[in-house]
Amino acid sequence: MKIVAVELRRVHMPLVAPFRTSFGTQTSRDILIVRALTPAGEGWGECVALPEPSYSSEYIDGAQDVLRRFLIPPLLALGHVAAQDVARVLQPVRGHRMAKAALEMAVLDAELRARGEPLASYLGAVRNHVEAGVSVGIADSVGQLLDIVGGFLDEGYARIKLKIQPGWDLEPVAAVRERFGDDLLLQVDANTAYTLADAPHLAKLDAFGLLLIEQPLPEEQVRAHAELAKRLRTPICLDESITSAVSAADAIVMGACSVVNIKAGRVGGYLEARRVAEVCGAHGVPVWCGGMVEAGLGRAANLALAARPEFLLPGDNSASQRFYAQDITEPLTLHDGMMPVPAAPGLGVTPIPEVLSELTTSVEQVGGRVHQ
Numbered sequence: 001m002k003i004v005a006v007e008l009r010r011v012h013m014p015l016v017a018p019f020r021t022s023f024g025t026q027t028s029r030d031i032l033i034v035r036a037l038t039p040a041g042e043g044w045g046e047c048v049a050l051p052e053p054s055y056s057s058e059y060i061d062g063a064q065d066v067l068r069r070f071l072i073p074p075l076l077a078l079g080h081v082a083a084q085d086v087a088r089v090l091q092p093v094r095g096h097r098m099a100k101a102a103l104e105m106a107v108l109d110a111e112l113r114a115r116g117e118p119l120a121s122y123l124g125a126v127r128n129h130v131e132a133g134v135s136v137g138i139a140d141s142v143g144q145l146l147d148i149v150g151g152f153l154d155e156g157y158a159r160i161k162l163k164i165q166p167g168w169d170l171e172p173v174a175a176v177r178e179r180f181g182d183d184l185l186l187q188v189d190a191n192t193a194y195t196l197a198d199a200p201h202l203a204k205l206d207a208f209g210l211l212l213i214e215q216p217l218p219e220e221q222v223r224a225h226a227e228l229a230k231r232l233r234t235p236i237c238l239d240e241s242i243t244s245a246v247s248a249a250d251a252i253v254m255g256a257c258s259v260v261n262i263k264a265g266r267v268g269g270y271l272e273a274r275r276v277a278e279v280c281g282a283h284g285v286p287v288w289c290g291g292m293v294e295a296g297l298g299r300a301a302n303l304a305l306a307a308r309p310e311f312l313l314p315g316d317n318s319a320s321q322r323f324y325a326q327d328i329t330e331p332l333t334l335h336d337g338m339m340p341v342p343a344a345p346g347l348g349v350t351p352i353p354e355v356l357s358e359l360t361t362s363v364e365q366v367g368g369r370v371h372q
């Protein structure tokens with residue numbers, strides 16, 4: 001289809017509670033929403049970049065700049081573009097995977113809506129519900145953490161992920177295990193907060209029967225993760241380090257991880273995310289779908305991806321209300337511990353115009369005028 005123009009919109013969404021990780025505390029989410037305008041209709045994308053380059057090198061103003069100046073113009077210049085061509089067209093631009101992913105997502109949504117196909121079936125979904133996990137931030141105290149975890153379990157979440165950092169690891173994990181029992185599916189995420197020298201300390205987590213420890217060491221330290229894996233019984237899962245299907249294959253072959261967290265934004269789009277899943281599946285490595293505190297568009301797309309067969313562990317696929325009192329789309333909700341996979345064409349959800357305009361802080365359009 002012909003991409004006539006692309007709208008870049010920023011929305012500001014308050015979080016229901018602060019979300020603290022080893023790299024910072026968020027109290028609201030500033031999100032870049034991408035809308036592709038075509039003669040056949042529109043398509044929506046959501047960029048997962050955070051306001052600061054703290055989770056990874058990308059950040060939201062940078063993503064918007066590279067989209068405006070370097071990523072959108074080559075697509076507008078084409079007479080016709082299919083979603084499966086977007087990554088190749090954008091390949092001359094190095095990196096900027098989150099920005100590229102958001103643009104590809106918008107083109108893919110437009111294409112799928114135009115032909116009436118849900119994203120889930122396009123991506124190869126094998127189920128219409130996925131088990132819901134929830135990521136729990138660093139709390140002010142262990143007592144507060146236990147209340148928060150208990151609340152999520154009451155809501156029906158099937159798996160708990162605790163954010164950890166030096167000084168907030170063994171004690172909260174031990175307390176959650178003791179309070180909620182050995183059957184609780186429990187895992188931890190360090191967001192690169194440790195070094196290989198912490199191996200003896202991290203090995204103490206082995207006592208708690210965790211599903212996995214996610215990204216203990218810095219993004220570039222894949223070999224060090226392989227070294228750490230030899231010293232821990234807890235399986236290592238990589239998040240930040242996995243930026244493509246090729247890097248996933250390398251990490252697996254090196255022995256750096258035995259589980260992979262797949263985030264489409266981090267690997268440059270849902271089509272590359274599908275390739276990451278295929279590579280992991282071929283190596284017998286289970287995967288799960290990560291989250292980036294997305295609003296409804298990103299959440300819906302993640303559910304479609306998580307419905308693929310390689311997704312053998314519950315992901316960070318939580319309900320809209322885990323972070324947002326008011327989502328920009330119809331809310332995605334839990335049903336008996338499961339999240340339904342959207343079944344309508346494209347992403348299966350659409351921004352609610354009044355909510356979107358109320359939360360919007362800026363809008364710019366790149367490309368021509370569209371009459372619709």
Ligand code: SMG
Nearest residue numbers: 021135191290291292293294316
């Ligand atoms: O969307 O449920 C979510 C957040 C899941 O913990 C989560 N994401 O490293 O996996 C991760 C973090 C990255 C974003 S933290 C702001």
Ligand code: MG
Nearest residue numbers: 189214215239
């Ligand atoms: Mg992570």
